[in-house]
Amino acid sequence: MLASILRPPPLIARTLVFVALLGAWELASLAGMVSRFIAPPPSEVFPAIATLFTDNDLVAAFLRTFGEVFAAAGIGSILGMIIGWWLHHDRTAGRAYTDWIAASAAAPLVLLFPLFLVLFGRNAATIIAMGAVSALPPVILKTKEGLDNVRVVLIDVGRTFRLTRWQQVKMILFPASLPTIFTGLRLGLVFALINVVGVEFLIGFGGLGLMIAELGDRFEIAGMYAAILFVVLCSATFFFLTEKLETWLLSAR
Amino acid sequence: MVAVGQVKSARASRAGLSRVTIYRIVALVIIIALWEGAGASGLFFRGVIPSSIFVIAALLRLLGDHVFWGHFGVTLFEIITGFVIGSAFGMLGGLGIGMNRYAGQIFEPVVEYFASTPKVVFLPILLILFGIGVGSKISLGAISCFFPLALSIAAAVRGINQMYLRVGQSLNLTLMQRVKMIYLPALTPAIATGLRLGFGIATVGCLMSEIKLSNKGLGHAAMQAYGRFDIPTMLALLIVIFATAALGNILIGRLIRLPGPTNRRITQLPAR
Numbered sequence: 001m002l003a004s005i006l007r008p009p010p011l012i013a014r015t016l017v018f019v020a021l022l023g024a025w026e027l028a029s030l031a032g033m034v035s036r037f038i039a040p041p042p043s044e045v046f047p048a049i050a051t052l053f054t055d056n057d058l059v060a061a062f063l064r065t066f067g068e069v070f071a072a073a074g075i076g077s078i079l080g081m082i083i084g085w086w087l088h089h090d091r092t093a094g095r096a097y098t099d100w101i102a103a104s105a106a107a108p109l110v111l112l113f114p115l116f117l118v119l120f121g122r123n124a125a126t127i128i129a130m131g132a133v134s135a136l137p138p139v140i141l142k143t144k145e146g147l148d149n150v151r152v153v154l155i156d157v158g159r160t161f162r163l164t165r166w167q168q169v170k171m172i173l174f175p176a177s178l179p180t181i182f183t184g185l186r187l188g189l190v191f192a193l194i195n196v197v198g199v200e201f202l203i204g205f206g207g208l209g210l211m212i213a214e215l216g217d218r219f220e221i222a223g224m225y226a227a228i229l230f231v232v233l234c235s236a237t238f239f240f241l242t243e244k245l246e247t248w249l250l251s252a253r
Numbered sequence: 254m255v256a257v258g259q260v261k262s263a264r265a266s267r268a269g270l271s272r273v274t275i276y277r278i279v280a281l282v283i284i285i286a287l288w289e290g291a292g293a294s295g296l297f298f299r300g301v302i303p304s305s306i307f308v309i310a311a312l313l314r315l316l317g318d319h320v321f322w323g324h325f326g327v328t329l330f331e332i333i334t335g336f337v338i339g340s341a342f343g344m345l346g347g348l349g350i351g352m353n354r355y356a357g358q359i360f361e362p363v364v365e366y367f368a369s370t371p372k373v374v375f376l377p378i379l380l381i382l383f384g385i386g387v388g389s390k391i392s393l394g395a396i397s398c399f400f401p402l403a404l405s406i407a408a409a410v411r412g413i414n415q416m417y418l419r420v421g422q423s424l425n426l427t428l429m430q431r432v433k434m435i436y437l438p439a440l441t442p443a444i445a446t447g448l449r450l451g452f453g454i455a456t457v458g459c460l461m462s463e464i465k466l467s468n469k470g471l472g473h474a475a476m477q478a479y480g481r482f483d484i485p486t487m488l489a490l491l492i493v494i495f496a497t498a499a500l501g502n503i504l505i506g507r508l509i510r511l512p513g514p515t516n517r518r519i520t521q522l523p524a525r
Contacts, residue, residue, distance in 0.1 A: 010358035017359065038381050096276035106449060108457040108498050111472075114464075114479050114487055118301045190369050197371040202465055209374065213465075216377030224377050231374050236366035 040222040048226035056211055056223070058230070065196060065207030068124060072131025073192040077185050080136045084143025084184075094144065105137035110195045117203060127199050127206055134195040135188035142184025146177030179250050186242045193235055208234070303485045311485035312492060321474065325493070328459065328471040331387050332501075335394020336455040340448055342395070343402025347447075348436065350403070351410025361407060368400035372454075373461045385466050390459045397458035402447035409443030410436065445509040449502050456498045 008016070022042045028034045029041035036044065052058040087094040087101075112133065116126045150173055158172045200209025208231050215224040285305060292302035315321040350357040350364065372393060379389040379396075417439065421431050437444075463472025471494055478487035 007355060010355070013355075013359045014363065039378075092272045092276055096273040097280065103499070103502075106453045106502060107495060108453055108460065110457055111460050111464075111491065111494055114475055115491065117479070118484055118487075119297060194369070194371040198373045198461060201371075201373055201376070202461060209371075212374050212377060216380070221381070228374050228378065232367070232370045235370040239366055239369040 037221055040225060044222040045225045045229065048222040049230060051223060052211075052226055052230065056215075056227075058211070061207035061211045062234070063207070065200065065209070068127050068196045068200075068206060069131060069189070069193045072128045072196055073135050073185075073189045075128070076132040076135025076188050076192060077139050079132070080139025080184070080188060081143045081181065083136070084140040084181075085147065087140065087144045088147035094148075098141070098144065101137050101140050105141065109134050109137075110198055113199050113202065122203050122205050124206065126203065127196055130199045131192040131196040135192040138187035138191060139181075139184045142187070143177070143181050146180030146184070147173060149180065150176040182246055182249060186246055189242055190235075190239055193238060197231060197235075300482065300484055303488070307485040308488045308492070311483075312489035315486065315489050315493070324469060324471050324474045327387065327469040328463065328494075329497070331390040331459040331463075331470065332394060332452075332456050332497075334387075335391040335459055336398050336452055338391070339395035339398025339455055340402050340451050343399040343447065343451065344406055344444065346399065346403040347406025348410060348432070351407035352436075357407060357411070361404075364400060364403050364407075368404060372397045372458055373465070376462050376465055379462070380466060385468065387469075390462045390467065390470070393462045394455040394458040398451035398455040401450040401454060402444075405443045405447035405450070406440060409440050413439045441509060445506065448505050448509070452501045452505055453498055456494070456501070460494060 007013075025034070025039070026041045026043060029036055029039070040048075087098055110130065113126065113130045116129045120126045120129060154172050154176055155168070158168045163171065196206075197209045200206035201213050202209075204210055204213050208227070212224060212227045212231065215227055288302060289304060291297065292304055346364070350360050375396060376389065376393055379392045383389040383392055413436070417435050418431075421435050426434065459470075460472045463470040464476055467473045471490055475487050475490040475494075478484075478490060
């Protein structure tokens with residue numbers, strides 16, 4: 001009995017921790033320990049989310065950002081799968097370039113955005129290009145990994161049935177490597193989201209990132225906190241959904 | 254049988270090595286040719302894609318310029334400070350949620366979901382808290398760096414062979430002894446991976462905040478060059494930034510010698 005009170009289920013415990021933190025923040029603000037110009041209390045931040053919908057056209061910004069994210073991730077995924085397939089297919093190319101791609105996955109790719117800024121100008125093309133570039137490495141690496149690790153016995157079964165090259169790809173290589181490839185696609189999508197919002201914020205163009213930058217520049221502190229909170233919630237939900245989609249797709253196979 | 258296989262693969266790799274090198278040289282030549290061709294083609298505005306000779310000239314000029322080294326020093330200080338603070342907290346957090354199952358159940362999803370958010374959106378808050386000086390850059394670098402370390406260490410702690418922990422229990426080890434004698438050695442690969450990812454991400458955090466708003470540092474210098482439309486200098490600065498990040502990555506890999514053949518390469522991808 002006591003144990004279950006001291007150790008509530010994780011979900012409840014997590015909620016309690018959040019509520020306690022928000023309460024402490026609110027109290028600190030009420031007591032004047034934290035200036036509301038630095039950190040406005042939750043009672044001001046949460047209503048400000050509603051204001052974002054009415055005054056700042058949050059829905060349009062949201063759609064715009066996610067449109068850019070899907071465009072970027074789409075381009076990155078298609079290119080990445082083609083390159084990944086090539087690196088699997090041409091073994092010398094795989095040995096020559098896989099390490100480079102792996103190194104670029106750990107490199108601060110987003111800092112290339114000034115280059116795209118001068119190439120494309122301050123517009124959606126720069127943002128989408130940057131998102132696509134950041135989605136590339138995980139898709140390439142995971143596609144190659146998935147194809148490389150298809151069990152030899154499966155390929156041999158295909159040979160026994162005298163499958164054509166295309167049938168071999170369609171019926172054996174692709175289904176067998178799908179789980180790994182999908183992990184790559186999911187990572188690519190998350191990377192695209194992070195970089196799209198980041199570049200929007202930096203160049204002051206586009207949807208949610210621009211909104212945060214503008215609210216900050218205008219010193220609408222409560223609105224700025226609300227917008228940041230919204231972006232955090234969006235990306236967390238997005239991550240959660242792609243994760244669920246992945247498990248669902250893999251279990252449905 | 255095994256020996257034959259080894260000899261065969263050794264021979265293949267020796268024969269393949271030169272081909273791999275050829276492939277790499279061809280790729281570099283193609284990239285440079287594409288760059289020069291695009292610059293000369295007139296498809297882009299003049300000066301947007303400067304010839305690589307101008308970029309190299311700009312790089313050499315920078316290396317002899319004491320103003321550049323001032324910016325470089327500021328950025329290096331920010332990255333290293335942010336990296337050290339962020340990794341210290343990340344390691345502690347990772348140990349905390351990895352060692353205690355209940356704490357892990359409560360906090361790990363939170364850390365995981367936060368890890369997938371763009372950290373740079375916190376910059377306006379950090380600017381209010383720490384000003385436009387190095388403080389806001391260091392703090393963003395530290396926040397970015399926290400997550401890969403916490404997650405990779407938490408996962409590795411749970412992956413520790415339970416037998417070692419039970420041996421530790423039988424020997425009545427204290428918490429500090431367990432950390433020193435069981436956890437740290439078992440976690441070295443995860444720490445190395447986390448530190449390398451963290452360094453890259455701390456670099457992104459510091460540079461992004463410099464680019465957004467600052468009066469010092471390489472990001473600031475790059476944006477100034479962009480403002481003057483001095484593209485060769487801007488590209489030279491980007492080269493310096495990427496070289497710094499790569500060098501840091503290699504140094505961390507060297508400092509932490511990785512035991513076992515499986516852990517030599519980073520297999521985990523960062524969530525920025």
